[in-house]
Amino acid sequence: MAVKVLIPTPLQKFTNNQATLECDGGTIVELLNALESACPGIKARLCDDAGELRRFINFYVNSEDIRFLDGKDTALSDGDEVSIVPAVAGG
Amino acid sequence: MTQSIERSLATTPTFSALKCRECGETYDLGAKHVCEECFGPLEVAYDYDAIRRRVTRSTIQAGPLSIWRYKDFLPVSTDSPIDVGTGMTPLVRANRLARQLGLKELYIKNDAVNMPTLSFKDRVVSVALTRAQELGFTTVSCASTGNLANSTAAIAAHAGLDCCVFIPSDLEAGKVLGTLIYNPTLMAVQGNYDQVNRLCSEVANTHGWGFVNINLRPYYSEGSKTLGFEVAEQLGWRLPDHIVAPLASGSLFTKIYKGFQEFVKVGLVDDKPVRFSGAQAEGCSPIAQAFKEGRDFVTPVKPSTIAKSIAIGNPADGIYALDIARKTNGNIEAVTDAEIVAGMKLLAETEGIFTETAGGTTIAVLKKLVEAGKINPDESTVVYITGNGLKTQEAVQGYIGEPFVIEPKLDSFERALERSRTLDRLEWQQVPV
Numbered sequence A: 001m002a003v004k005v006l007i008p009t010p011l012q013k014f015t016n017n018q019a020t021l022e023c024d025g026g027t028i029v030e031l032l033n034a035l036e037s038a039c040p041g042i043k044a045r046l047c048d049d050a051g052e053l054r055r056f057i058n059f060y061v062n063s064e065d066i067r068f069l070d071g072k073d074t075a076l077s078d079g080d081e082v083s084i085v086p087a088v089a090g091g
Numbered sequence B: 001m002t003q004s005i006e007r008s009l010a011t012t013p014t015f016s017a018l019k020c021r022e023c024g025e026t027y028d029l030g031a032k033h034v035c036e037e038c039f040g041p042l043e044v045a046y047d048y049d050a051i052r053r054r055v056t057r058s059t060i061q062a063g064p065l066s067i068w069r070y071k072d073f074l075p076v077s078t079d080s081p082i083d084v085g086t087g088m089t090p091l092v093r094a095n096r097l098a099r100q101l102g103l104k105e106l107y108i109k110n111d112a113v114n115m116p117t118l119s120f121k122d123r124v125v126s127v128a129l130t131r132a133q134e135l136g137f138t139t140v141s142c143a144s145t146g147n148l149a150n151s152t153a154a155i156a157a158h159a160g161l162d163c164c165v166f167i168p169s170d171l172e173a174g175k176v177l178g179t180l181i182y183n184p185t186l187m188a189v190q191g192n193y194d195q196v197n198r199l200c201s202e203v204a205n206t207h208g209w210g211f212v213n214i215n216l217r218p219y220y221s222e223g224s225k226t227l228g229f230e231v232a233e234q235l236g237w238r239l240p241d242h243i244v245a246p247l248a249s250g251s252l253f254t255k256i257y258k259g260f261q262e263f264v265k266v267g268l269v270d271d272k273p274v275r276f277s278g279a280q281a282e283g284c285s286p287i288a289q290a291f292k293e294g295r296d297f298v299t300p301v302k303p304s305t306i307a308k309s310i311a312i313g314n315p316a317d318g319i320y321a322l323d324i325a326r327k328t329n330g331n332i333e334a335v336t337d338a339e340i341v342a343g344m345k346l347l348a349e350t351e352g353i354f355t356e357t358a359g360g361t362t363i364a365v366l367k368k369l370v371e372a373g374k375i376n377p378d379e380s381t382v383v384y385i386t387g388n389g390l391k392t393q394e395a396v397q398g399y400i401g402e403p404f405v406i407e408p409k410l411d412s413f414e415r416a417l418e419r420s421r422t423l424d425r426l427e428w429q430q431v432p433v
Helices: A009-014 A028-038 A042-046 B002-011 B048-054 B057-061 B067-073 B095-101 B121-134 B147-159 B173-180 B193-207 B217-234 B251-265 B286-292 B318-327 B337-351 B357-371 B389-395 B410-430
Strands: A002-006 A020-024 A057-061 A081-086 B015-020 B042-046 B091-093 B105-110 B139-143 B162-168 B185-189 B242-246 B275-281 B332-335 B380-385
Touching: A002 A028, A009 A042, A020 A028, A028 A042, A081 B193, B042 B048, B042 B217, B048 B067, B048 B251, B057 B067, B057 B217, B067 B121, B067 B217, B091 B217, B095 B105, B095 B337, B095 B357, B105 B217, B121 B139, B121 B147, B121 B217, B139 B147, B139 B193, B147 B162, B147 B173, B162 B173, B162 B193, B173 B185, B173 B389, B185 B193, B217 B251, B242 B251, B242 B357, B251 B275, B251 B318, B275 B286, B275 B318, B275 B357, B286 B318, B286 B332, B318 B332, B332 B337, B332 B357, B337 B357, B337 B389, B357 B380, B357 B389
Parallel strands: A002 A081, B105 B380, B139 B162, B162 B185, B242 B275, B242 B380, B275 B332
Antiparallel strands: A002 A020, A057 A081, B015 B042, B091 B105
């Protein structure tokens, strides 16, 4: 299941400065594991010690926040685009 | 070379690094807003001993009549910041509104008349664009619900910076026009604010622009502290007992708190407990919901309210706002769109201040808290009004009166006057029903 992942600047040092990656995974959890094998160290930045996604980071699947879907169990299909975006201030 | 030496000399006394609010990791003073370790927000770290040595009440009072009288508390090193008269807005003693609500000491901090674009955003943008110039940016940008767009476009025009602004495409006409007049590049995104934000995070990664609320956020957000500083100074160098402010991302609320704390820390005011209460619109109330349910995390929502300027479904500083409301014994409440319109009318009719929907939200929440016994009538209470009603005229269209159209003749006027008095009487008679 090939999924396109958009990597934010602070994580691009794990991806050889690539802003996008192709990865496999049927869910967000599987995708995180695939990312970790491709870019060792990246998962610890995205998840806390308990393995939960850090609260200041947002995951979107095809523009939808995964908190409106099934969280880290959100299913992924071939060709989906996953964006990883840090929280932003408003107004 | 000389320039960089001068810059570092000027910089060292009051601020020296960016620091992660979550894990404490420190970074250089660049255009960066999230911690690379834990994604927590970065904040500017100050040397408060240096500030204490340098600043007194009289040095502040001798400063400009703008936010730059507090320059030592702001993260810029230049001696000539962008000063378009931002800040030092009126703190109005609101006796008529107070009487109507049954309060004894109520003040309105009126940023509906902030300069140059009539909202509190001019404070944060003045700081952000001054810092953007120091960091060498020539193009500035923002993701905005309207007020920030107006402010960024206007102050960029004044400073001669290129400007590209992103807004949701369904904004009020006044906010779109009030941005376009300054001739920025304006992108109206078909989506809600949170989607605009997400897009901008991706643009900020790739285009090397200074986004005031993204990569310049640690500097930008500090500008809101001046809303705390000014209130303390205008109250005669003392803190109020209770403040009520609108909550969108939660940043303004936390920075007013920080402003008060800093004044205490450097000895400009006496320490005392200040209660912090926040206002949201029911159609976008993720922080109020978390407060009510006793949660320490904020679940994002999809906004649906007339209060578009505060319609942020995924508030970045929501958890900090929650924490402050709880630890200061304050509250966070939400009100309906109908209550928001009533709040706008109430403030206009009692105090002569025409605020936008965010201000209507704040007044409606003030009223709700008073009625629920959550504001003590003896507390000195300051309400923050952060935007101007002329920008959101659609919201009250149809809920206010209409002019009496008359002929240019005395008897036509007399008949209309009689009719208006009858209407007044009818309205008055309806009240007890």
